[in-house]
Amino acid sequence: MYRSKNTEYKIIENRRIGLNTMMMVLEGPTDEFTQPGQFINIAVPGFTLRRPISVCDIEGDSLIIVYDVVGNGTRKLSELKVGTSLDILPALGNGFDISRCGSQPVLFGGGVGCPPIYSLAKNMLANDILPTVVLGFNSDERMIMIEQFENLDIPFYVATMDGSYGTQGYVTDVLKTEGLNPDYFYACGPLPMLRALCTTLDIPGQVSLEARMACGFGVCMCCSLETKNGPKRICKEGPVFDKDDLIWK
Numbered sequence: 001m002y003r004s005k006n007t008e009y010k011i012i013e014n015r016r017i018g019l020n021t022m023m024m025v026l027e028g029p030t031d032e033f034t035q036p037g038q039f040i041n042i043a044v045p046g047f048t049l050r051r052p053i054s055v056c057d058i059e060g061d062s063l064i065i066v067y068d069v070v071g072n073g074t075r076k077l078s079e080l081k082v083g084t085s086l087d088i089l090p091a092l093g094n095g096f097d098i099s100r101c102g103s104q105p106v107l108f109g110g111g112v113g114c115p116p117i118y119s120l121a122k123n124m125l126a127n128d129i130l131p132t133v134v135l136g137f138n139s140d141e142r143m144i145m146i147e148q149f150e151n152l153d154i155p156f157y158v159a160t161m162d163g164s165y166g167t168q169g170y171v172t173d174v175l176k177t178e179g180l181n182p183d184y185f186y187a188c189g190p191l192p193m194l195r196a197l198c199t200t201l202d203i204p205g206q207v208s209l210e211a212r213m214a215c216g217f218g219v220c221m222c223c224s225l226e227t228k229n230g231p232k233r234i235c236k237e238g239p240v241f242d243k244d245d246l247i248w249k
Contacts, residue, residue, distance in 0.1 A: 011084045018144040022078045026063040033058055035095030036119040037208050037240045041216035043087040044073045052213045056115035066115040092216050093239050096120050096206055101129055102184035108171045108197060110136045110189020114145050116208060117188055121152055134174045140165040172196060198243045205243040209234050
């Protein structure tokens with residue numbers, strides 16, 4: 001069944017947390033969200049197409065998102081003031097399934113893919129599952145949410161490409177340097193990172209994909225991709241997919 005009802009949320013915070021990264025706290029209904037990894041589709045004032053953004057956290061009736069300022073739409077979003085009301089399609093897509101996480105799950109986040117990993121980690125802890133988190137950034141200048149992850153009090157590592165913080169290299173290098181031996185993984189981040197994890201790790205896992213979306217709920221078909229089980233829509237059947245369903249070219 002396609003979602004057609006929009007919901008109004010009010011901005012109660014909109015601040016910079018990184019070089020080009022913003023955190024927005026929205027006040028509105030949160031009861032429709034059922035899984036970490038789901039997203040919202042925001043109507044930005046003055047723009048026709050909505051902007052899909054993953055959910056970082058939910059606290060009562062507060063919805064927290066983190067987004068990079070990469071174009072005119074997100075720049076406009078970053079300039080909106082506290083008290084502004086936004087037209088949002090909430091609780092879209094299928095999120096992460098923690099029922100298959102194994103006994104030693106590792107969660108990988110890259111760049112602005114870290115926020116949904118934070119939500120996933122909190123969800124696991126609430127269900128008595130202890131995950132290990134590995135985050136990757138280009139440099140310490142691009143790091144976000146370090147304090148939030150540290151406050152979860154779980155095994156937590158960071159890799160930077162230039163070696164300015166943590167392990168130098170990729171998130172996969174942390175597995176070697178720290179001697180981690182996961183039996184299941186979850187990941188959200190840049191496509192090259194997801195491709196590397198899916199093609200090099202000989203364990204099952206789930207990854208969250210990004211795509212340009214016009215509708216956000218499966219009607220326009222513009223975010224379709226070919227999987228081993230036929231064409232799928234990232235906004236509807238995803239954004240989270242099983243590693244073994246994906247085709248890497």
